Amino acid sequence: MKALIKYVNKIKPHFEEGGKFEKFRSTFEAFETFLFVPDKVTTTGSHIRDNIDMKRTMILVVVALVPALLFGMWNIGYQHFLALGQQVPLWPAFWFGFLKMLPIIVVSYVTGLAIEFFFAQVRGHEVNEGFLVTGILIPMIVPVDIPLWMLSLAVAFAVIIGKEVFGGTGMNILNPALTARAFLFFSYPAWMSGDQVWVAGLKHGLHAVDGFSGATPLAEAAAGKIDQLPSAWHMFMGTIPGSIGETSTLAILLGAFILIYTGVASWKTMLSAFAGGLVMGLILNLFAVNAYMQVPAWEHLVMGGFAFGMVFMATDPVTSAQTERGKWIYGFLVGFLAILIRVLNPAYPEGVMLAILLMNVFAPLIDHYVVEAHIKRRLKRAKVSVQ
């Protein structure tokens, strides 16, 4: 560590104004602050500076994602060998999934960071940390057999069109990870839906044993085969086909616990999102005119990407509502709409992505009205006689 600090401080002058590599200052700064907590202090005023900066916050989210990520890796292997009719122990399954997952993660980070660094250089600002989380979120919400060039294209689209055109991290309207997924979903539907893509190898002609279906529970429910749904316990544990990181509600709840404990994500958004989903599920149960509508409301919460979306995507501090009251409304509507789209629109087997993107667009409006209402209430209370 000491040697590293020494080295960094030694080469620092080259990157400062007038130095040899002045052009690469933002790149240097990105690596420096990634390695060490910066010792910058404000020079004027009396601002309190916490040493938790954006990089540390982002790292906490990545830590919270680790349980779901590790489980996802194991599940890739588990599903693959299940399709072959084999039972393999923990480690070989995990190793298989790890090797499948590694290139996806590498491609996601390399593409995204290359673009981030490029824009930071051109615009002459610091490299934003936002991509640390986006870069790991994207691999977790795609099917395992996604071709890498598609993934790379989607990441580029999300970072450039979803984020940089609005001014970079913190200015984006839509969640970049979900923008990437939406891009893939509409561009290459053959690789993003159906019952062939969720288990490694099926799309490439792997012969599954008789009776094995690679369909996700959502697809089976949408087809009306609700008696063939895996048990709620399996869906909660996550031993089902699906996008890589989304299957295990248990692992996601572990992540949610970390996020709430450290205060990084808002528990209000999460809670109201789950409530919204539950309410919509209950409304559908009330009508129950087809098989899908009869799926118990609480079971919707462990199916598909609902938990993942609500815990890690809906709570994105940039694109969700900022006001405390707004978070309740925003979260509730995200959950509500997610189940609505999921059950009632046959074209979209999973509504979480679209629901969150839609509410991302409406979040500023919600905030606006919350603030307006607050001002009105205060004005009413203040009995100022205007002369």
Add this chain to the structure above:
Amino acid sequence: MDSEREPLFSSKNLKLLTDPLSDNNPITVQVLGICSALAITVKLKPAIVMALSVMAVLAVSNVVISALRKSIPPRIRIIVQLVVIATMVILVDQFLKAFAYDISKQLSVFVGLIITNCILMGRLEAFAMANKPWPSFLDGIGNASGYGLILIIVAFFRELLGSGTLMGFPVLEKTGLYHMGYENNGLMILPPMALITIGIIIWIQRSKNRSLIEE
């Protein structure tokens, strides 16, 4: 006659032709006529036909209105303009139905909707009502070319990336990209991508010509 008569292609008149191509482009700078640009740019061929139709309608209506400009009562000028445009649009529509039926079917209502295209009303109101027929004609050709240029650029990328063809010719299949695992991008065919493509053109244009950036 008078010796001060300016030549047909004086620099002022040429500017009427070239300005709408870039610095005063009806789509990317004035942001007019966006709706049709989203609707008919999936394939290159309809886009070219649409561009030519708009050019014919705009050039002729500009000349007609310019010739009538002194006898049109100001209070009913919009109605007169609409009548002229509508007549032209019907002529173009009938022409397409007679000689290019397939494309006419692809363009469907959008030929008829040229009547409501803001570029046309905009040019008639802003230019033809105040200028002589010849400059009005050039202005019509220029603005329609600016519109058509963007249409064709957008349609080029949408057809190439969305369907892998150009003018219906399977370009990408010939290059053998599909064997390497390439696939057509379904999103390019959907309207949002037309909007994003136009957005990217605007982005590139404004980063080259900074005077276009609004405050």
